[in-house]
Amino acid sequence: MIPFAFLQPTSVDDALAAWTPGAAWLGGGTNLVDLMKTGGGQPSLLIDLSRLPGLRDIEMSDDGGARVGALVSNADLADHPAFAARFPMVAEALLAGASGQIRNAATVAGNILQYPRDAFFKHLGEDPLDGDTTSLSILGANGPVAVHPSDFCVPLAALDAVVEVQGPNGPRDIALADLLAPTADTRTALAPGELVLALRLPAEGATFAGHARYLKVRDRTSFAFALTSAAAALRFDGPRIAEARLALGAVAPTPWRVAEAEALMAGQAPDADLFERAAQTALSGAVAIGDTGWKIELARRTAIRALTLAAAHTPARLPALPGSPFAAQAKDHAHA
């Protein structure tokens, strides 16, 4: 690591005032410190956010939504019973990410803004087609571009999450999908010096609570980034789907919401044929880069499976990953 200065401001105003070009915000550090060690990130100033007040609250709003402070840890959000009851697939995605140690340290804002895995190697001039191609995008990319690695952001995209930021030009709200839409020059739509203060989940998302799942496929169930994943949520009107939400993870440089597939399912009966067609539509633009052809088929099957699980209903206990996690903590997570 190259030398850097370190500050621990105790107010948001002081933090914003401390920012200079070359500075970086430090959340849990599980992504940034890791990146700095490989030489992939070289901030001249680290501004530690951990002393900022008021950014660790989880507020369940009266209208049925939620507002989550930027510094809430991934573990604390997943383990919040009222939050998990409204947004079960978000909790499920959080619990499917990383390890206990990392979830404890990782913050909500840091998870959303984490660097993709290729940032760790790009500066070394490595050819992305050499070696491990599992993290290459098959959708929404021209050429070899790494996927957005977050599990958490996949259901967030499906539920129209909004991010509250504050910067040199004052506060603004930005849709998560817009925040994470990378361009040729920028990784995210966060302007220099802007700080994420909170994440909001609109109340409408909670109307899917009874039929919402996050399914993650990985090399090792215990602990690995997703090979493919899907967040699927359905709201029923009698036997038919009133509205569907579907987002795919680990397939594109951003969480990949598929509006066409969602539209196709509205008003239909939930059967295997419908989910096949929805998944086909979701993957219709997919392009294999290098040897990633397997990923298209895996993503298609993951989407079908997630939709099928969601149609069955959200299980009464979270998380419900096959053969893994925490029933004891899940005792509090009864919902739906």
Next chain:
Amino acid sequence: MSKIHVTTTVNGDEVEFLADPRETLLDCLRDKLGMTGSKEGCGTGDCGACSVTLDGTLVCSCLVLGVEADGKQVGTIEGVAEGGVLHPLQKKFIEHAALQCGFCTPGILVAAKALLEQNPNPTETEVRYWLAGNLCRCTGYDKIVRAVMDAAADLRGEAA
């Protein structure tokens, strides 16, 4: 870059050190405080050999900067035994031969202790899930899981 004066509490004792911001908490524990129980297996959050608690929460000390620990409570493997008396987890690790080279052991003990404080009666699945962030290249995990289950029973006052 100038060093920063850090005051923190490690296993209940107040300690002070000067840290370059680039030094991780793991570096500070091992190189400044001589507490070499926590190990560096990977330095990237993958192996858990560096597991410590920070204000009671289990984290990887290789991804925490030493300067971040200012004013916090750090718990390490050195604080698990009380005086000369081994913690039930340590006793059960010996009994079950749950270690071979021992490199992963301090991290696993710290992680398992954190689990049992939060969940005194875990299922085997829960133990495996909780310890997923701790890699062991020797034992095959089975003996570790059995030792943790047995220690949990012991701590609950049940005969195994």
